[in-house]
Structures are given as C-alpha cells and as structure tokens.
Amino acid sequence: MVVCLSDVGTATRAVPSERGRGTRLPRIRTEALLGYGLISPVLVYILVLVAYPFFLSIYFSVSNVTVAGGDQSFVGLAHYQELLGDEVFQKAVWNSLSFTVLAEVGKAVLGIGLAFLLLRHMPGKKIIRGFLMLPWTLPISLSLLSWRWMFDPQFSTINWAIAQLHLMNPPYPDWRGDALWGYLGILIVNIWRGFPFSAVIVLAGLTSIPSDIYDAAKVDGAGFFRTWHYVITPMIAPIIFIGLIFDVTFTLGDLTIVYLLTNGGPGYTTQIVPLLAFQTGIQGGNLSTGAAMALIFFPFLFVAVVFFLRLLYRRQAVT
Numbered sequence: 614m615v616v617c618l619s620d621v622g623t624a625t626r627a628v629p630s631e632r633g634r635g636t637r638l639p640r641i642r643t644e645a646l647l648g649y650g651l652i653s654p655v656l657v658y659i660l661v662l663v664a665y666p667f668f669l670s671i672y673f674s675v676s677n678v679t680v681a682g683g684d685q686s687f688v689g690l691a692h693y694q695e696l697l698g699d700e701v702f703q704k705a706v707w708n709s710l711s712f713t714v715l716a717e718v719g720k721a722v723l724g725i726g727l728a729f730l731l732l733r734h735m736p737g738k739k740i741i742r743g744f745l746m747l748p749w750t751l752p753i754s755l756s757l758l759s760w761r762w763m764f765d766p767q768f769s770t771i772n773w774a775i776a777q778l779h780l781m782n783p784p785y786p787d788w789r790g791d792a793l794w795g796y797l798g799i800l801i802v803n804i805w806r807g808f809p810f811s812a813v814i815v816l817a818g819l820t821s822i823p824s825d826i827y828d829a830a831k832v833d834g835a836g837f838f839r840t841w842h843y844v845i846t847p848m849i850a851p852i853i854f855i856g857l858i859f860d861v862t863f864t865l866g867d868l869t870i871v872y873l874l875t876n877g878g879p880g881y882t883t884q885i886v887p888l889l890a891f892q893t894g895i896q897g898g899n900l901s902t903g904a905a906m907a908l909i910f911f912p913f914l915f916v917a918v919v920f921f922l923r924l925l926y927r928r929q930a931v932t
Contacts, residue, residue, distance in 0.1 A: 673904035680898035692905040702906065705877075705884040709910075712800060712885065713864045719804035720860065724811025725841075731812065732819055749809045757873045760802050764788035764874065792882035795875045799883060802870050807860060814856035818849025850928065854921050861917075865910060886910065 672678075676687055696702045731742060748756065763770050772785040786794040822845065830840045846853070868887035871877060877884035877892070886906055894903015 670904040670908060673900045674908055676901060678900045680900060688901075692902050693909070695902070696905060696909065701881045701884065702886075702889065704881055705886045705889045705906075706909070708796075708883060709865060709885040709887070712803065713861060715800055716803040716807065716864055717857070717861060719800070720808040720811040723804065723808040725815055727808065727812035728815035728819055731816055745812070746809050748806050753806065753869045754873065756806070757802070757870065760798075761789075761874065764798050766790060789875055790879055792879060795879065795883045799870055799874055802874065803864065803867075806870075807864065810860060811856065814852055815849070818852040819845065821852075822848055851925050854925055858918055858921055862914060865914070 674692055675689055727745065731738065731745075735741070762768065766787055766789065769785070769788065771788070775781050775785060776783075788794050788798040826844060826848075827840070830844050835843070866887050868885065868891055871883060871885050871888050872891075875883045877888050886909060890903045890906035893906060894900050897903070
C-alpha cells in the first residue's frame with residue numbers, strides 16, 4: 614500500500630485544529646455565561662426598581678385606584694384632563710420648570726468658573742477639590758438641617774450677616790414664610806448643592822483637551838469667550854450634554870429641598886410637581902391622580918433625551 618506524504622501532513626494538521634475548535638467552544642460559552650452573570654444584578658435592579666414601578670404608575674394613572682383599593686376600572690386620560698384645569702397643579706408645573714431652568718443657569722455659571730479655577734496650579738488643589746465636592750456628596754437631608762437653621766426667622770445667620778453688612782433695612786427676609794424669599798431660598802440651596810457636579814463635568818472635559826490647543830488659541834488672539842465658544846464647547850459637547858441630561862432629570866424630580874424647607878408653602882407658592890404628587894398619592898391616598906402628576910413630564914423628558922442622544926450620535930458620526 615502506498616501512502617502519500619502530503620495526505621499524512623494534511624491529516625496531522627487537521628487533528629489539532631479540531632481539538633482547538635472543541636476547546637474554544639466551552640470557553641466561549643463560559644465567557645458568555647460570565648457576562649450574563651455580571652450584568653444580571655443590573656437587569657434585576659432595572660426590572661424591579663425601575664420598570665415595574667414605572668408601568669405600575671401608568672396603570673394607576675389610567676384607573677381609579679386609592680390606598681384603600683377603590684374602583685380599578687379604566688378611565689383613560691381623565692386624570693390628566695383634570696390636572697390641566699387645576700390651578701395648584703399649574704402653579705406646581707410653573708415652579709418646577711422655573712426652578713430647573715434658573716438652577717441650571719446658576720450651576721452652569723458657577724460650575725464653569727470653578728472648573729477653570731481648579732484647572733490652575735495651586736497648592737493644596739486636591740484638598741480644595743475634596744471640600745468643594747462636599748455639597749454634592751453630603752446627604753441632602755443632613756445639609757438641609759443647616760440650611761433650615763440659616764433660614765430660621767429668628768436665628769438666621771444669613772439675616773445676621775445682612776444686618777452686619779448693612780445690605781438691607783429691617784424687616785429682614787422671611788426665607789421660609791414669604792413666597793418670594795422662599796422661592797429664592799430653594800433656588801439658592803439647589804444651586805449650592807448642584808454646581809460642584811457641573812464643575813466636575815466641565816473639568817473632566819477641560820483636562821481632556823491638549824494644552825497645545827489652548828496655546829494656539831492664545832496665539833491667534835482669542836479671548837476667553839471666543840475660546841470657550843469656538844474651541845472648548847465643540848470638543849467637550851458630548852460630556853456637557855450627558856451631564857446636562859442627568860442634572861436636569863435629577864433637578865426636575867427632586868422634592869427633598871422643597872419638602873424640608875417650605876413644604877410647598879406658604880400656601881402653594883413654592884409647590885412643585887414631585888412634592889404635589891407625593892402629597893396627593895402617598896399622603897392623600899389618591900394613587901391615580903398622584904401617578905398622573907408624577908408622569909406628566911415623562912413624554913417631554915423622553916423626547917429631549919432622544920433628541921440630545923441623536924445629536925451626539927450625529928456629531929460622532931461626522932467626526
């Protein structure tokens with residue numbers, strides 16, 4: 614019998630390839646199972662604490678459900694139509710939107726200024742960064758105890774400072790009992806708590822830009838505003854957009870500041886939608902109306918998020 618040497622070589626080469634293919638398949642399956650295992654806690658969190666409450670609130674908003682049970686029949690958009698004619702709800706919507714817009718402007722101005730300040734070389738910069746992040750990292754309920762004391766009608770340190778600096782004549786502001794001063798107090802606390810986050814977001818974008826670009830802008834005679842508009846903003850736009858989406862969502866849905874400072878008062882002058890939904894649905898027991906209030910901003914936020922994400926996708930596709 615004649616054996617061809619080329620056939621023997623082919624056969625010997627085929628054996629290890631089949632063995633290698635057989636060993637790779639279990640390894641791929643093991644890696645896939647490991648990947649699914651690593652993301653399973655996140656999926657469980659999303660399904661149990663995000664998806665389930667969201668769809669349950671949608672069901673509540675289109676039916677008549679109370680804490681005691683009530684008639685669970687389908688009522689459609691009746692609760693949403695009732696809210697459109699509610700003056701208290703209209704005031705809460707206006708306050709929520711105005712709080713968010715003014716707070717975002719204040720956070721942007723202070724955050725950008727703080728980011729450029731932290732970009733400079735100074736002794737103890739890391740320690741300063743740590744202290745500046747305290748408003749964001751501290752529990753809001755703990756920090757609001759200090760603000761309640763500073764806004765106290767009788768023992769307000771802010772009013773004491775105003776009196777010592779002769780900035781205002783008596784009577785001094787009633788930060789928690791007056792509509793205008795209560796509004797300003799909530800806005801101040803919101804900006805104070807959120808601007809370190811804006812500073813960190815902007816600082817992360819600034820540190821990612823090579824120093825040669827700043828030097829080139831200075832050589833071309835570009836000032837601060839031109840450099841920010843034509844050089845910095847286009848380069849850190851993705852970071853700013855993502856930070857803006859998160860911050861607007863958190864600010865629009867935050868009820869802690871208003872709840873602990875004014876509780877929506879005096880009257881309903883500082884009422885906001887999340888607090889009103891909590892008072893109506895949880896404290897008042899009207900789950901259907903409270904759920905409708907809580908979901909009123911969802912379509913607008915969803916459209917805004919999709920718009921910004923598509924804008925970011927197009928910018929990355931162009932670059």
